[in-house]
Amino acid sequence: MDKNLSIRTTWDRLESVMNLSPHKLPQNAPRSTRNSISLISPIKNISAVLSVRTTSTIGSSPARKDSWNYSSGRASSATGSVDLRAATASFDESSIRNPSPVKEAKREIPQDLIRELFAAKCADLQRDVNKDQENLFVKIFPQFLVNNYFSLPNMNLSSASAKVISQILQISIDTCRVNLEKNHFGNKGCIEICTSVKKNQNIIELNLSSNDIVPNSAGEIINLLITDHLISINLSSKENLHKNTLGNCPNIEKLFMLKTLSFLNLAGTKILEQNFVKIKDALKGNTGIIYLNLSYNKKLGKGFKGFTEALATTRIEELMINGCKLKDVNAQYLAMNIKAMGTLRKLDLGDNGFTDEGMSLIIGAVAYSSSLKWLNASKNKLSKGVPKELYDVFVDNHTLEYLNFSNCYLRNNLRTLIPSLQKADTLEKLDLSFNEIENEGAYFIATALQRNFSIKSLNLSFNKIKNKGGIAISEAIQQNSTLEELNLKDNSIKNKAAESFCNMVHKNKKITKVNLKHNLAQVKFLQNIEVILNRRKKKAAKTQIPVLKRKVGWLKKNQEDNQSVYRQLEKKTKEHKNHMNKVDKLSQTLQIMKGEDLQKKIKNDNEKFAAQQTSAMMDLMLEKLELETKEFQNSSALKMKEMQGDIDFIKTDSTFWEIKYAGSKAIAMIKNPKFLRINREYRMAIKEKEAAKKTLEVLKSKLKTLQHELCIIKNNKTSLSCFIEEKQQHHALPAKFN
Numbered sequence: 001m002d003k004n005l006s007i008r009t010t011w012d013r014l015e016s017v018m019n020l021s022p023h024k025l026p027q028n029a030p031r032s033t034r035n036s037i038s039l040i041s042p043i044k045n046i047s048a049v050l051s052v053r054t055t056s057t058i059g060s061s062p063a064r065k066d067s068w069n070y071s072s073g074r075a076s077s078a079t080g081s082v083d084l085r086a087a088t089a090s091f092d093e094s095s096i097r098n099p100s101p102v103k104e105a106k107r108e109i110p111q112d113l114i115r116e117l118f119a120a121k122c123a124d125l126q127r128d129v130n131k132d133q134e135n136l137f138v139k140i141f142p143q144f145l146v147n148n149y150f151s152l153p154n155m156n157l158s159s160a161s162a163k164v165i166s167q168i169l170q171i172s173i174d175t176c177r178v179n180l181e182k183n184h185f186g187n188k189g190c191i192e193i194c195t196s197v198k199k200n201q202n203i204i205e206l207n208l209s210s211n212d213i214v215p216n217s218a219g220e221i222i223n224l225l226i227t228d229h230l231i232s233i234n235l236s237s238k239e240n241l242h243k244n245t246l247g248n249c250p251n252i253e254k255l256f257m258l259k260t261l262s263f264l265n266l267a268g269t270k271i272l273e274q275n276f277v278k279i280k281d282a283l284k285g286n287t288g289i290i291y292l293n294l295s296y297n298k299k300l301g302k303g304f305k306g307f308t309e310a311l312a313t314t315r316i317e318e319l320m321i322n323g324c325k326l327k328d329v330n331a332q333y334l335a336m337n338i339k340a341m342g343t344l345r346k347l348d349l350g351d352n353g354f355t356d357e358g359m360s361l362i363i364g365a366v367a368y369s370s371s372l373k374w375l376n377a378s379k380n381k382l383s384k385g386v387p388k389e390l391y392d393v394f395v396d397n398h399t400l401e402y403l404n405f406s407n408c409y410l411r412n413n414l415r416t417l418i419p420s421l422q423k424a425d426t427l428e429k430l431d432l433s434f435n436e437i438e439n440e441g442a443y444f445i446a447t448a449l450q451r452n453f454s455i456k457s458l459n460l461s462f463n464k465i466k467n468k469g470g471i472a473i474s475e476a477i478q479q480n481s482t483l484e485e486l487n488l489k490d491n492s493i494k495n496k497a498a499e500s501f502c503n504m505v506h507k508n509k510k511i512t513k514v515n516l517k518h519n520l521a522q523v524k525f526l527q528n529i530e531v532i533l534n535r536r537k538k539k540a541a542k543t544q545i546p547v548l549k550r551k552v553g554w555l556k557k558n559q560e561d562n563q564s565v566y567r568q569l570e571k572k573t574k575e576h577k578n579h580m581n582k583v584d585k586l587s588q589t590l591q592i593m594k595g596e597d598l599q600k601k602i603k604n605d606n607e608k609f610a611a612q613q614t615s616a617m618m619d620l621m622l623e624k625l626e627l628e629t630k631e632f633q634n635s636s637a638l639k640m641k642e643m644q645g646d647i648d649f650i651k652t653d654s655t656f657w658e659i660k661y662a663g664s665k666a667i668a669m670i671k672n673p674k675f676l677r678i679n680r681e682y683r684m685a686i687k688e689k690e691a692a693k694k695t696l697e698v699l700k701s702k703l704k705t706l707q708h709e710l711c712i713i714k715n716n717k718t719s720l721s722c723f724i725e726e727k728q729q730h731h732a733l734p735a736k737f738n
Helices: 002-017 070-079 084-089 111-124 131-144 159-171 186-199 218-224 252-257 273-283 304-311 328-340 356-366 389-396 417-423 438-451 467-478 495-507 523-557 559-663 665-670 672-730
Strands: 149-151 177-179 205-207 232-234 263-265 291-293 318-320 346-348 374-376 402-404 429-431 457-459 485-487 513-515
Touching: 111 131, 111 159, 159 186, 186 218, 218 252, 252 273, 273 304, 304 328, 328 356, 356 389, 389 417, 417 438, 438 467, 467 495, 495 523, 513 523, 523 559, 559 672
Parallel strands: 149 177, 177 205, 205 232, 232 263, 263 291, 291 318, 318 346, 346 374, 374 402, 402 429, 429 457, 457 485, 485 513
Antiparallel strands: none
């Protein structure tokens, strides 16, 4: 399964290079993953190889290093186009194409909208609308939208055109890449375009470089670019007339937090130091960005140590920081970063003001890198010549393929190249142009070429090489069996050396390109060289045709295997779609359940709070009743004591009256009215005693009643607390909803 998927992706890449109709999956099928690198179409920047990623991967995809020849693809993208020969050479014979891709109906742009765009363009240029030109523009407009690539670069468009372009991007559902560089949209026009880009989920690349963006409202543009479908964003500045300036733009660090963004170009945008501090914090741990261009941002040098520490936590493969004036102060931090970044493949350090000391640290660190393939150290001041650490690089590092030391003031200090190039077994391209090496430097290079068997391209232009140096180089190349391209443009080579190069081209069959333009030699020698090389190219093309035919025949032969792979892929796609639908339904159900549980929880909390308040009130009432009961018990005890005293007093008084009655019985006979009065008082005292006894019995019954009520209240309190606990247990949420 892995092998067949690798086959299919390789055919798709070859098909894209040849500008054939691109393969399309069904509308809702997931896109390619980051590991399956695919060429959308040849482009003239580093984003020639786009890594289309989504949230899910169907089946298994080939590894990045096995999917396509990295050096050929990236090198060709740097020059502006993809080399068909290189793509064919890296074509894996275990790959196969799907013969029957699913076709989708394209939505064409209405002519009224195209005419509206032309009118807006005329308004931007302050010109009258010409009907003939309008009809011509409508006729050629499909050229601006080819292979899902919408491109209107360098057309002096402004905000009026931006409105129409935003409408086109909204309705153009097939557009994947948008290139609007070198226009005059400004912040207002860019905001309208970015709004449409955010709505169109199919757009994966956006180029708004050199469009007069200023820091004032650039934060709104950044916010609109925070999406999960863009994998390439270019806001760089390329022209002096209409630059993009981000400066202290707010929220710029959000771009470095995007997990889906792979390519980010902010070159020449004059980002300030305070924003680089935010970028440093946002960049830590970002594993999505693989291409980062911050060239010509001179404030990067301040606080560069923290920035390199953040870079060490990423998986960046291509880092462009040329023209940032880092100087030797930051060379040690950069050297540590090169050692720490295990995924770095391409590094541009040109025009940074490094001297021999700083460059020695950097080159020494390259020796420890196990992934670096491309290094540009041009436009630095290396007055002592090529660093001695270069020898260690080629001894320890077996990945470096491209090395650029152009315009570095090397002059004839190239003695280190002889042993270094002898050890170089992976270096394929070497650029030493604009160094004024003269004849002495040419001798060193000639000696190094005799011992090197890996370099395929050598650039020695603008070096003041004369006849002796040219002859030495031509004689050395005769013994070299790997060199294919030689550039000696704008030197001082005369007829004798040119004749020597003619003989070299005759003898060395590997040479395919020799550039001797703008030298002092006669034209006939240049023409002879060109004739020989043209014959060689035609012959090579003829030999390549049978190879391609064999590969095409092999692909046709294995067509059935590819069909089964595609059927399996479609099956997996349907299964994935069904699975995602189920996941969506389950997530919606879970959200509904969470909402219901939340409402129940709120309701239970409210009931619990009300029960707690009721319990608190009952506790207060119980305490109050207990206090009143105690007070009543105390008052009843006092009353009983008082009544008992009254009873004792009555008893003593009745005894007194009995004695008095017995003592005065005889007197009663004499004083009868007084006796009668005393008798009445005695009887009244007896009645009062009986009344006091009754009152005491009533008080005792009341005391028993109060004691009974107190017991009932205590029982109620116990039952209430039990009720509250049961309520709390009943309304407690299950553990899975917590």
